[in-house]
Amino acid sequence: xxxxxxxxxxxxxxxxxxxxxxxxxxxxxxxxxxxxxxxxxxxxxxxxxxxxxxxxxxxxxxxxxxxxx
Ligand SMILES: [Zn+2]
Numbered sequence: 001x002x003x004x005x006x007x008x009x010x011x012x013x014x015x016x017x018x019x020x021x022x023x024x025x026x027x028x029x030x031x032x033x034x035x036x037x038x039x040x041x042x043x044x045x046x047x048x049x050x051x052x053x054x055x056x057x058x059x060x061x062x063x064x065x066x067x068x069x
Contacts, residue, residue: 019037026033026044033044041048 017038020040022037024035026047027042028047
C-alpha cells in the first residue's frame with residue numbers, strides 16, 4: 001500500500017478520487033460481488049450493461065480483447 005501511494009508521481013493533480021460507498025454489492029440477483037468504492041456502477045463488471053458512453057475510438061485493442069474473452 002505504501003509503495004503504491006508513493007509510486008503515483010504522475011502529474012500534479014491531487015484530487016481525491018470520488019468514492020461511492022464501501023459496502024455495495026452488485027445489483028444483479030444472486031450476485032454478491034463487492035463493488036469497488038470507486039466504481040459508480042450498480043453492477044459488477046460481469047453484470048454491467050453492455051453499453052458504454054460514447055467512446056468509440058478510445059476503446060481499441062484492449063477493449064476488443066476483453067470482449068473476446
Ligand atoms: Zn454481478
